[in-house]
Amino acid sequence: GENVEQHPSTLSVQEGDSAVIKCTYSDSASNYFPWYKQELGKGPQLIIDIRSNVGEKKDQRIAVTLNKTAKHFSLHITETQPEDSAVYFCAARKYNFNKFYFGSGTKLNVKP
Amino acid sequence: DTEVTQTPKHLVMGMTNKKSLKCEQHMGHRAMYWYKQKAKKPPELMFVYSYEKLSINESVPSRFSPECPNSSLLNLHLHALQPEDSALYLCASSQGTKGKNEQYFGPGTRLTVT
Numbered sequence A: 001g002e003n004v005e006q007h008p009s010t011l012s013v014q015e016g017d018s019a020v021i022k023c024t025y026s027d028s029a030s031n032y033f034p035w036y037k038q039e040l041g042k043g044p045q046l047i048i049d050i051r052s053n054v055g056e057k058k059d060q061r062i063a064v065t066l067n068k069t070a071k072h073f074s075l076h077i078t079e080t081q082p083e084d085s086a087v088y089f090c091a092a093r094k095y096n097f098n099k100f101y102f103g104s105g106t107k108l109n110v111k112p
Numbered sequence B: 001d002t003e004v005t006q007t008p009k010h011l012v013m014g015m016t017n018k019k020s021l022k023c024e025q026h027m028g029h030r031a032m033y034w035y036k037q038k039a040k041k042p043p044e045l046m047f048v049y050s051y052e053k054l055s056i057n058e059s060v061p062s063r064f065s066p067e068c069p070n071s072s073l074l075n076l077h078l079h080a081l082q083p084e085d086s087a088l089y090l091c092a093s094s095q096g097t098k099g100k101n102e103q104y105f106g107p108g109t110r111l112t113v114t
Helices: none
Strands: A004-007 A009-014 A019-025 A030-038 A045-051 A056-061 A063-066 A072-077 A085-095 A098-103 A106-111 B003-008 B010-013 B018-025 B030-035 B046-052 B054-058 B064-070 B072-079 B087-094 B104-105 B109-113
Touching: A004 A085, A004 B064, A009 A019, A019 A030, A019 A085, A019 A106, A030 A063, A045 A056, A045 A063, A045 B104, A072 A085, A098 B010, B003 B087, B018 B087, B030 B064, B030 B072, B046 B064, B046 B072, B054 B064
Parallel strands: A009 A106, B010 B109
Antiparallel strands: A004 A019, A019 A072, A030 A045, A030 A085, A056 A063, A063 A072, A085 A098, A085 A106, B003 B018, B018 B072, B030 B046, B030 B087, B046 B054, B064 B072, B087 B104, B087 B109
16 A cells, blocks of 8 residues: 655744645555645645646645655745644545545644 | 535544434535544544445444435444544545545544543
8 A cells, every 4th residue: 555654743943934844655656645734623624736747836835846756745835924833744645546645744833 | 615514513422322423515526535533643544435335444343334325425323432432533525536636624523432
């Protein structure tokens, strides 16, 4: 099966700084990579995703990059704000398969 | 609209009780999921329904019984649970293997087994 590893497990940044969270995956058949943000007491919220035919995708202050050869993908948050503080999960899914494999999560703390 | 709703928000039950969790989506999604999430851990897949048929059961104990009455509804029936089953239970949906990949989660049901 697929194995997704996520680093770091915790990340503290100053407001306005950038934050980067990295994930690696093991199965080259994985072709869809979403990122979720989970605030305390809530369900995970899909914030950005990328498919294997694309190298980078941006949405305002967040971006995701994918390196298929190295089997890793990263979440980049620029100009961080206190409301970005949450747990972030990466995931991977194979084509035509209804199962998502999650990373272990990164707790991001943005200090005002 | 990407909303998945879950009821109840909180549930406290004894080990001999029978209760059900409910999930609903109106996005026309044909895949629906139950996950269990413990504190500080990622969601752990329990069941997947695809086109109203159970397609994945991750070796979940029989005290958890899923049901998909129609393409919009998903239930999880609970019976004779153990204290270690206390967790956040998340429902999610996606278009399914033949459609877009995006999976959307509900807010979860916080279950406490006493």
